Amino acid sequence: MKTIFSYLSPYKSLVVIALLLMLVELSVELVQPLLIATIIDDGILAGDRQIIIFWGIIMLGISVIAFLAGIINTFIASHVVQSYGFDIRQALFKKVQSFTMATFLTFPSSSLITRLTNDVTITQNLIFMGLRIMLRAPLLVVGSIIMSFFVHAYLAMFLVMGAPILILFLFLMSRKGLTLFGKVQRSVDHVTRKVQENLQAVRLIKAYLRGNFESTRFASVADILKMDNVKAFRIMELILPVLLFVMNVSLMAVLWFGAKEIQTGDTKMGDLVAIVNYAMRMTGAFSMFSFIIIFFSRAKASAERMEEVLVVDKGIEEMSKDTANAVPKKGEIEFQHVSFYYPTTNIPVLKDVSFSLESGTKLAIMGATGSGKSTLINLIPRFFDATEGEIWIDGVEVKEWPLKELRQTIGLVPQQSILFTGSIEENLGWGDSTASGETLKEAAIQAQIHHSIEHFPDQYDTRVGQKGVNLSGGQKQRLSIARALVRKPEILLLDDSTSALDVSTENALWEALEQENATMLVVTQKIRTAKGADQILLLEEGKVSAYGTHEQLMESSSLYREIAESQQEGGGHDELHS
Incomplete structure (x- = not known):
């Protein structure tokens, strides 16, 4: 007491x-x-x-x-x-x-x-x-x-x-x-x-x-x-x-x-x-x-x-480290034999994961439910630290980055779209409180939500209900993406964040994101989304099952071919079968 x-x-x-x-x-x-x-x-x-x-x-x-x-x-x-x-x-x-x-x-x-x-x-x-x-x-x-x-x-x-x-x-x-x-x-x-x-x-x-x-x-x-x-x-x-x-x-x-x-x-x-x-x-x-x-x-x-x-003194994020030696931000990412266990379990979620991405590369991450896709994404901004192995960003081991500096380089769109009570403009600016109205509008255009906002009675001043209850799933996802783009991040993490978008809207979104000079990691269950990536990482029970382009994986990975064929047979069905 x-x-x-x-x-x-x-x-x-x-x-x-x-x-x-x-x-x-x-x-x-x-x-x-x-x-x-x-x-x-x-x-x-x-x-x-x-x-x-x-x-x-x-x-x-x-x-x-x-x-x-x-x-x-x-x-x-x-x-x-x-x-x-x-x-x-x-x-x-x-x-x-x-x-x-x-x-x-x-x-x-x-x-x-x-x-x-x-x-x-x-x-x-x-x-x-x-x-x-x-x-x-x-x-x-x-x-x-x-x-x-x-x-x-x-x-x-x-x-x-x-x-x-x-x-x-x-x-x-x-x-x-x-x-x-x-x-x-x-x-x-x-x-x-x-x-x-x-x-x-x-x-x-x-x-x-x-x-x-x-x-x-x-x-x-x-x-x-x-x-x-x-x-x-x-x-x-x-x-x-x-x-x-x-x-x-x-x-x-x-x-x-x-x-x-x-x-x-x-x-x-x-x-x-x-x-x-x-x-x-x-x-x-x-x-x-x-x-x-x-x-x-x-x-x-x-x-x-x-x-x-x-009184908790362990497991506290330190945001006040010296940033004088911060490296130039390019968005290069490398995983070296990374394994991860959640603190409450001895079962590995990721096992010996290795890959590297050059600046501006787009990586699609695929795998069945529970294969470790979201966990891999969460290791980059250091929501969790790797149990084994190392993660490097722009040539610096991620644990050596000042935490504030690291997260300022990242734009995150989580699997569940989270919006806050307030106006649409306030939600978009939540990612960068210094962003101008023009910047917010540009991000909304890129995220394919600007047209929908213009049709709202109060446009950007439209109030968002609790958790975005007055918006559709696709509108919430696109607002979340726009909020991340406002930050102008060097690394953009999209955790299955286009699942509610129709084909034409998603295609327009990916085309617009080509203008972004950011390294993108996209968790997806859609083969058609993965096709547009520079590289595809296929996870199976936490391990790297295959890594390469769509064409390479179609030739070398039976699991990837099975997924592609199942979605073709399903008439474009987007679910990833486990």
């Missing part, structure tokens, strides 16, 4: 002020029983109205001071909590952005969402309670005990007789609560994951009429969360009855022996009233302890989950 609450450091002065104001409230609350005792003994029982009026006005005055201190404390606490929430979310989001892909895969996206939202809110609630009542409650208990001994030591002994039992009980319950609420937060992750998955697949669910089935699956996950919450709160709810029972026994003892002391004349009526007041305040403070333990347990579990993200 130390890491998480270190983000309160910028607000230390405000925290101190809030705590001082809380102490003002606490002091007033502890002094009031003494004033009441004075009014009873010296005013009411003595029949002195002046004493009653004087100390009554004093009580009213300090109550107003406590009231104002409470209001100011609340304003300050709210400001601190919201500022802390902003800072910690920024820190978490920035840290996630710095993860390598290997590190990112160790955290489910639903879990990261929960940590950035629900977990932050829970720690905010703890801090707010800490500045308002969390510290006040134990201090009120301690202060009441001290003041009780100051008033009447004998009667005060009955107030503290149950303290050891309560301290041990609260310690055990807080440890139990930490375990239970940690489990609750993990269940929240599962619910978030299920919601996220269903929202992404809503069209498929509707098309297959699987709404009821998915509702049943969600109900089972939600039921686990419900039962975890019920179990946690059921145990936590035991705290209040136990605390009240022990305190009520102590209070009864105070009243019983206090009455005897009054009868014998050894105790004043005001002293007994003061002790009873302190006992009632302690009871009220102890009643807060159940809520405090619940909040603390949940916040500690949440803080530990957020800390897991913040």
Whole structure:
């Protein structure tokens, strides 16, 4: 928790002020029983109205001071909590952005969402309670005990007789609560994951009429969360009855022996009233302890989950290396005996892959599903590092490139077209925020999307819905390609990014891309696309099955001939058979 609450450091002065104001409230609350005792003994029982009026006005005055201190404390606490929430979310989001892909895969996206939202809110609630009542409650208990001994030591002994039992009980319950609420937060992750998955697949669910089935699956996950919450709160709810029972026994003892002391004349009526007041305040403070333990347990579990993200020191991308020795960018690529395993498996995805590309060369990468095509593409911008072998770009081993410099040379069009909420112009400029409107238009023309944009009511100002929901698959793919072209990259990576285009549009696209002086790696399942490449790399179970031109592979590779023949027999069918 130390890491998480270190983000309160910028607000230390405000925290101190809030705590001082809380102490003002606490002091007033502890002094009031003494004033009441004075009014009873010296005013009411003595029949002195002046004493009653004087100390009554004093009580009213300090109550107003406590009231104002409470209001100011609340304003300050709210400001601190919201500022802390902003800072910690920024820190978490920035840290996630710095993860390598290997590190990112160790955290489910639903879990990261929960940590950035629900977990932050829970720690905010703890801090707010800490500045308002969390510290006040134990201090009120301690202060009441001290003041009780100051008033009447004998009667005060009955107030503290149950303290050891309560301290041990609260310690055990807080440890139990930490375990239970940690489990609750993990269940929240599962619910978030299920919601996220269903929202992404809503069209498929509707098309297959699987709404009821998915509702049943969600109900089972939600039921686990419900039962975890019920179990946690059921145990936590035991705290209040136990605390009240022990305190009520102590209070009864105070009243019983206090009455005897009054009868014998050894105790004043005001002293007994003061002790009873302190006992009632302690009871009220102890009643807060159940809520405090619940909040603390949940916040500690949440803080530990957020800390897991913040303390990651391996698998972090370093963008600030010196770029003074950056080499000229040409786009030459060479793979030398490259093999790759994902961190979570021992099964190789790529095995001893070697090939080289000159600047401006177009390479088509083919292979069955799972043959390692996308993985090969991901190694070039160093989303992952090769397990074995070396990758060279422009004569420099890829690990020696400054990461920022390397990725500035690359334009990537992923397999799944990703668009952001905003205008078409904003999406195109996302690849290069300094690009002019003319540059955006040129890229759109090359990507064969300009004509479609012109037919939209607002043209380049047309708003793109979430994930491009108001665009067709082909339009999203072409916008993604245009976004990559805006960067003017030396290396263009297209990961099966023309699958939704018709034949004429795709042909026009490839013809336009001939003008690009970029080395292109194109993952494709289409023989007609591969024919237009300078070289074709055919992968089979992660190994290079064949490498060469279309004509060379037709002669030398039985697998490639089989693919070509199957697509011809299928009347131009574009699926690559495994």
